[in-house]
Amino acid sequence: MNAETLLPILRELPIFASLEDEDAIALVERCRAARFDAGAALFGQGEYGESIFLILSGSVRIVCDAPDGVRIEVATLSDGDLLGEMAIIDPAPRAASAIASEETTALIINRLNFEQLTSVGHPAAAQILRRTLTLLAQRFREMDDRIESVFAARLNSSPHPRELWAPLTTKNGD
């Protein structure tokens, strides 16, 4: 897909709808579109993340393979959804695989281009970061709830750490 075909597609995406013409053109120059057949991987778990993907059409399953071989379905994403951004923002291996569940086209921004867009304050980078932050904030709150409940479960199973600690502190005389 060339830049001329890509530009109008970009303009229709809600995330980039507010871009000025020159910003949209600058963005088109820094990304590409790719087509994935059903069953093809956009990226695989454990790979070093190099790109951010934005789904233009189709749908993508996010799956995570546990060490015991069980495959966990994490999510299904579709048009307009962003994926793979975490590993670009904080470099690390992919935590899950992304697999096209039907024929899918996606916009791809690689790490270098994303960093360039970020450092000049390009509104597309700002939009991607804003959406990522909202998602992260939501996941953080969910994580707070999970840690609290795991803690509560452990403290409710006897003996309570306070009782276990008490004899130790007495022995030490404080």
Next chain:
Amino acid sequence: MAIDPQALGAVIDFSVFDHRELAALSECFDRYLVDPGERVIERSSTPDRFFVILSGRMAVVRTLPGGDDVSLAVLQSGDIFGHLALLDGQDRSASVRALDTADVLVMEKTHFDQLIQTDSRLATRFMHVLSRDLTRRLRQANLRLTDIATLPNSAFVAMCHLEGLLSGNKEEG
């Protein structure tokens, strides 16, 4: 206390900012010392500021129905906290309490909003720093979740003690 832009660039991964941006950020921060046990954020309160730790340790805590304070995370020098609620506009998810004397920077929400609205380049770079911080912390939280669930009793007890859990609500807030 005045804040030296260079010191700000050193404590946190603010290396993405240039001198002018660091100077602008420094002007928006206040600096103060937090006493051990002091709470700087209360759960469910309306967010009005965020913090950066220069030195010392802070615990992100929730109080269980039984009265125990549990640490969701332990934060240290260079960590940012309190920005979550500024980003999504919801109430505070947890309380934050100092484990020892902590030297912190604080930015009021009004300054934060002003900064984000007036300088788009700085705002984008700042969001990059915040997302990187949150992504990293989310990974740490995942590891902590595993620790809490699987640590042997002796190690779990020691962890609770080090984080001030066993003193719970008896500690002065």
